[in-house]
Amino acid sequence: MTTVDAASSPSPFVSGVSSITEADAELSEALMAAELAPLLPALAYLTGDMSLLRETLRPDPLLLNLPFSGYTDEQQAEIRSLALDAVVRYRDGGCVPSPAPCDEALLRMLEHTVGGEDMADYLPLLEEELAYKGEDRRAPSWNADELAPDVDISVVIVGAGMSGILAAHRLQQAGVPFTILDKNDDVGGTWFEAAYPGCRVDNPNHNYSYSSAQRHDWPFHYSPQGVLRDYFRQCADHFDVRRFVQFGCTVQQSVWSEADQTWTVSYTDADGTDQSVTANIVISAVGQLNRPRFPTEIEGFGSFAGETMHSAQWRPELSLAGKRVVCIGTGASALQFLPHVAEGASTLVITQRTAPWLAPTPDYHETVPEGLRWLYGHVPSYSEFNRFAIFWRMGDGALEAVRVDPAWESDGSSVSMISEFSRQMLVEYFNAEFDGRADLLQKVVPNYPVGAKRMVRDNGVWARTLKRPNVQLVTDRIARITTTGIEMADGTVHEADVILYGTGYEASKFLTPMTVKGRDGVDLHEHWNGDARAYLGVAIPGFPNFFCLYGPNTNIVINGSIIYFSECGVRYILNLVELLLAQRASSVEVRADVHDAFNERVDAENAAMAWGWSSVSSWYKNDLGRVSQNWPFTLLEYWQRTKEADPSDFQLSFPER
Ligand SMILES: Cc1cc2nc3c(=O)[nH]c(=O)nc-3n(C[C@H](O)[C@H](O)[C@H](O)COP(=O)(O)OP(=O)(O)OC[C@H]3O[C@@H](n4cnc5c(N)ncnc54)[C@H](O)[C@@H]3O)c2cc1C
DSSP, rough: OOOTTTOOOOOOOOOOOOOOOOOOOHHHHHHHOOTTTTTTHHHHHOOGGGSSOOOOGGEEEEEEEEGHHHGOOOHHHHHHHHHHHHHHHHTTTTTOEEEEEEEEHHHHHHHHHOOOOOGGGGHHHHHHHHHHTSSTSSSSOHHHHOOOOOOOOOEEEEEESHHHHHOOOOOOTOOOEEEEEOSSSOTTTTHHHHTTTTOBBOTTTTTOOOSSOOOOOSSSSSSSHHHHHHHHHHHHHHOOOOEEEEETOOEEEEEEETTTTEEEEEEEOOOOEEEEEEEEEEEEEOOOSSOOOOTEEEEEEEOOSEEEEGGGGGOOTTTOOEEEEEEESSHHHHHHHHHHHHHHHHHEEEEEESSSOOOEEETTBBBHHHHHHHHHHSSHHHHHHHHHHHHTTTTTGGGGGGBBBOOOOSSSOOSSHHHHHHHHHHHHHHHHTTOHHHHHHHHHSSOOTTTTSSSSSEHHHHHHHHSSSTEEEEEEEEEEOOOOOEEEEEEEEESSSSSEEOOOTTTTTTTTTTTEEEOHHHOOHHHHTOOOOOBBTTBBOOOTTEEEEEEOBBBBBBOOHHHHHHHHHHHHEEEEEEHHHHTTEEEEEEEEHHHHHHHHHHHHHTTBBBBHHHOOOTBBBBBOOOBBBBBBSOOHHHHHHHHHGGGGEEEEEEOOO
């Protein structure tokens, strides 16, 4: 690999990797802040010195998610010492990177980074995902003007969040005209909207970022909402797609015309005027997590006379200081905003239906230390190897721990030996955090397997919040909401000035409230009947030229990145557009038998994972109890299956001549 310089990097955020001039003592200090697992592999890559990859310094894959990747103090010291020697040699040699390694050597580096074996299948994915040669490996290799200059084609993208921006970028690279409609006033979707206090991503940003818009200088390991909002704004500007977005436009419906082989998309514009636009293709990039879910099933919902607020519709002007606050729900968002609410409220009653597993994350709120940022900016490929380490430990490397072992005897709290091991490690964390508070401990330790619901990152703040004298955690069932507060099943009444809803989103009601009418006027929501399905999350039989991003079964439980799924999905869609153009076809539609067989496999595999096996309630299951949210296979498989569309999976229609 050569040094990524600004000229060869597609990223607006990478301005080149600078030469090293610092003295040994400064290098040594920077290395104290290093992420250790990717350090020696990156230096082996940089210097060609494979002797850095010592067997005794391979991380234990089971301990990768622990601080310092589970290395002992001695191992940490040895890694830093070897790294210092290597960096000094690189500096003294004039900062000239070694020639790119052969595949065999690269594989050893990758396997060493995560303590893995037999990972050859990952090599092409990782070369592309890491983009460490600086190029944009996912850019379309074709252009509409060259491929089919005689064909007019147009696309409407609904949504200008992370997925919509990406789709627009790739279409523009391919020379395919498009329009984006978004109901909001700016790009960013989730990261524009979710403005509650404490909102931040729970996937480290080196992974939660576009592969072609990497940053070496993320200010936080886990960015707060504002940093991500700005990131997506900057990406939209850099990709030059903002000028194609019509803001303030809410799409009401999309209707397919078989005769014209086009979609008519109807929407209300920013002035409230009804409009429509016709296009050959519609890409739904409406997300899953932007329609708030309210606990309407609780008796008396809506009767409370005081103020109410959902985390998805936070009103900063509603002061909670000195107020009696009740919060319904202890999901991921609630655990982010409640510590802030607790600081000001006079009393805070938190009602919990199911306790979340906490993932110990000491650096969750921390800024990236100066030394580590320096390393990312000066040691070529280190940032990329770190991205791979995160990708693995929060993705395929963690999958075995949530897979059900049919032979495992369980009381419902674990699904295999590794799952039990994870449970015990986390219980130890709870024991330490809630030491001396047996009353809380018996309420906060989950009784379902790790991975059956999304884990919540914690750096001690949850225990500190629950231990506050003004905070009460209640686990009894809420019998009803009254005009003045809530009444529990045991008759206890909690009076309130404000009720907060930490009850999540209508995630499984994909694409609602938009109406989509496909071939023969079939309504998508009637067709789904509450049980959304698609082929690879993208294509639905009966809905030609209609594609979804972040669609059914493209979510993850163990904290991978949705950006990865959208990058794969966008490439797949672009591939289908290429197919249309190359074949001079007017529409492309997935075959029903292919779609059905795929979904059968998905269902069988989801049932064999902690989240499908466990009866614990979660937003991954729809009202019918089917897991409509999650991708149960490896991330590698999604990449392999979406890398190139197989034309035999689809039916093409051709214009009448
Ligand atoms: C609090 C929170 C934390 C999260 N943390 C993570 C994380 O750590 N890791 C992770 O991978 N994911 C996380 N997610 C999921 C996150 O939603 C995705 O990562 C990502 O933002 C999805 O992007 P998207 O563009 O597909 O959808 P969104 O970001 O939801 O964008 C959808 C866009 O479509 C627009 N839209 C919707 N309906 C219409 C309509 N009818 N007409 C016009 N416009 C419409 C919306 O206005 C919005 O701009 C989190 C989500 C939330 C809410």
